[in-house]
Amino acid sequence: MLGDASVGKTSLLARYIDDTFQDTYQATIGANFLIKEVDLKKIIDGLDIRKELKSDIKKKGFKLYWWDIGGQKDKLLSNEYYFQQSIGAMVVFDIVNRESFDNIEFWISKLQELSGKVPFILVGNKLDQAENRAITKQEAQEKADEYGVKYIETSAKKDQNVDNAFEMLAILILNTFTD
Secondary structure (H helix, E strand, O other): OOOOOOOOOOOOOOOOHOOOOOOOOOOOOOOEEEEEOOOOOHHHHHHOOOHHHHHHHHHOEEEEEEEOOOOOHHHHHHHHHHHHOOOOOEEEOOOOOOOHHHHHHHHHHHHHHHHOOOOOOEEEEOOHHHHHOOOOOOHHHHHHHHHHOEEHHHHOOOOOOHHHHHHHHHHHHHHHHHH
16 A cells, blocks of 8 residues: 555555544554455456365465555655565545656655566545545546556545455456466
8 A cells, every 4th residue: 555644555555454434634654464365256266366275265365465565655765665575556636636646756756766567556545535536537537547547436434446456456467477
């Protein structure tokens, strides 16, 4: 989970993993580590992955391990080792905060510099505040198209598209294990 401070990375994870949301903001210092089993049983047969891998996922499930990295750029040096051996990422911005959108290029460049060409998605969070948006959906989609990635808008507060975003990334990660 990458992006500026206060874009909702921790809130998205809390909603997805524990189905909770806190209205008060607490900055992530360093990084948080979370685990969630992704339920892919409904869609696994449609994925173009090795048969053995499909079978394993059906029997054992599919778990993703998440590093929620603090969004303070000045403290990133101490967090760079969380990028190593990453197999995917969500780059998150706040749809009502122009600066957070402008900074996604920094986060993507860091991801690619430290993790290589791993799959990632672009997430515009805080859809519950859409009436105050500073970035249009079209502008965000154009940025995603520029990087050749998928874009989704979410609201951790109202639980909109949160599961879809995590499942979208899980599928992209699994598709890197094609036949």
